[in-house]
Amino acid sequence: MASERVPLVAGNWKMHKTEEEAEQYIQALLPRVSSVSGVDVAICVPFTDLRAMVDSARGSRVEVYAQNMHQEAQGAFTGEISAPMLAELAVHGVVLGHSERRELFAETDRALAQKVPVALAAGLKPILCVGETEEERDAGDTERKLRHQVGEDLAAVADAELGAVVIAYEPIWAIGTGRVATPEQAQEAIAFIRALIEARSAEAGAQVRILYGGSVKPENAAELLALPDIDGALVGGASLDAESFARIVGAAAA
Ligand code: PEP
Secondary structure, eight states: OGGGSOOEEEEEOOSOOOHHHHHHHHHHHHHHHTTOOSOEEEEEOOGGGHHHHHHHHTTSSEEEEESOOBSSSSSSOTTOOBHHHHHHTTOOEEEESOHHHHHHSOOOHHHHHHHHHHHHHTTOEEEEEEOOOHHHHHTTOHHHHHHHHHHHHTTTSOHHHHTTOEEEEOOGGGTTSSOOOOHHHHHHHHHHHHHHHHHHOHHHHHHOEEEEESSOOHHHHHHHHTSTTOOEEEESGGGSSHHHHHHHHHHHOO
16 A cells, blocks of 8 residues: 555745745756656745745646645734635645644644644645654653644544645654654654554545654655655755755655
């Protein structure tokens, strides 16, 4: 079954790159990934770069994702962006529940339970991020945390639609720290997440793509991406350089 899932390598720029810097990046990235096959590629960019990146990547294999989205279509939510606004720009998807949004901006599972189905209904592919803190891992609470996040955040997604969600397992202690989960830790957590989805729908469990995120670099990508349940990577720091990101994409290619 695993071979039927096309891996996805997504670069999360976080709050980096002005439009001018983004243009330079995409012009460097496109030729480097144009001939790779068997892998989907996405860049998750700041709102202000979305229109330019959708235009510049049009017709290429690179998809453009936003990094957050509000669950309501419109309203008195100063500073927020809605699914119809993203869809009108022809953005392909959206990262939801990144640990930085959860920790720094009070993103809740309750909001995510609304955001994921709203994104799907708008034709946006959601990448739902889940993962435990170092304290939770040390306390043996990793599975409890993952069960809670996957259960709550996907509660309102119909079983038939679960396979269209991308889940990123991102142990918080590995994000931006240079500490990478061991292949065993990553495989174990991701297989556990897949089993949670399988418990709802065997078909969705086989379809759902589950990425690893946390200090993925060109040097460690191949080992992580070779693991049976890992269907790609969500890459932060190493995605900011087009050459380095393209090497990670190459590691996932068929
Ligand atoms: C991330 O931002 O989702 C991430 C995994 O960051 P990094 O690759 O820098 O650890």
